Amino acid sequence: MSPFAETADAWIMRALLGALVAAAVAALARRAGALTTSGQWMAFVTGTAATAAGWGWAALLVGYFVLSAALTRWGAERKRARTLPMLSGGSARRGVQVAANGGLFAVLVLAGELRGDGALLVAGMGALAAAAADTWATEVGLLFGGTPRSVRNGAPVAPGESGGVTLAGFAASAAAALLFAALTGLLQADPGLPSGRADLAVLLAAMSGSVADSILGATLQSKRWCDQCRTWTERRVHNCSYRTHHARGIRWMTNDTVNFLATVVGALVALLAFGALG
Numbered sequence: 001m002s003p004f005a006e007t008a009d010a011w012i013m014r015a016l017l018g019a020l021v022a023a024a025v026a027a028l029a030r031r032a033g034a035l036t037t038s039g040q041w042m043a044f045v046t047g048t049a050a051t052a053a054g055w056g057w058a059a060l061l062v063g064y065f066v067l068s069a070a071l072t073r074w075g076a077e078r079k080r081a082r083t084l085p086m087l088s089g090g091s092a093r094r095g096v097q098v099a100a101n102g103g104l105f106a107v108l109v110l111a112g113e114l115r116g117d118g119a120l121l122v123a124g125m126g127a128l129a130a131a132a133a134d135t136w137a138t139e140v141g142l143l144f145g146g147t148p149r150s151v152r153n154g155a156p157v158a159p160g161e162s163g164g165v166t167l168a169g170f171a172a173s174a175a176a177a178l179l180f181a182a183l184t185g186l187l188q189a190d191p192g193l194p195s196g197r198a199d200l201a202v203l204l205a206a207m208s209g210s211v212a213d214s215i216l217g218a219t220l221q222s223k224r225w226c227d228q229c230r231t232w233t234e235r236r237v238h239n240c241s242y243r244t245h246h247a248r249g250i251r252w253m254t255n256d257t258v259n260f261l262a263t264v265v266g267a268l269v270a271l272l273a274f275g276a277l278g
Ligand SMILES: [Zn+2]
Pocket: 226, 227, 228, 229, 230, 238, 239, 240, 241, 242
């Protein structure tokens, strides 16, 4: 039976049960230090939406966050030491970070299942694959990548600076793209996801989203300047305790905005590629 033929009762039951499970998982993640209070709330909302779409989608979302949190913890001391002048500390995900990475995915797969539109499900996979490719590139690049170079002009940039890329980071994003393409291939056994080249569409989406993230990070993202240290940073208050000021890019274009836009690129590329290849 197609999941699209589900009754309204089945939907409501799963959404209610999903809200309970999402609340429990979000509370556990908060206790483990992977989420802040706002992050816990946003994880509850996105988790409930993903569960209403289907248990498989919820499992995918949880898998993404658990793997990302594990990657963040991996060599955390070394990464923190490298990025101290650039990024404000704290590995726990805030609400805006959860929304920026998982929000579009949850909305698209819920809409796709409700409307019975398989292309929206592929777009949702593309959005989350783009988020994963970017997150993994950052975390692995900071551990093994050496000095990152700007995608804009190839000049060396500080570790953690947006728009900087490393070979190790690129390899990690390619691995994420391949993993999500493989998962999409597996999920096509589910009658909800259309057959055709959905896996290839998701692969392209992940790589495009990751590249878009680097380009936006190097060009439009807000960069701040510390007068005391005479250095670029993303911190509002620098590690020298001086207040920094916006000096380049678009003021409201934060790292979270860029991450969200990368998932938009991922969703659009998945949609277009799936249409063209399907
Ligand atoms: Zn400073």
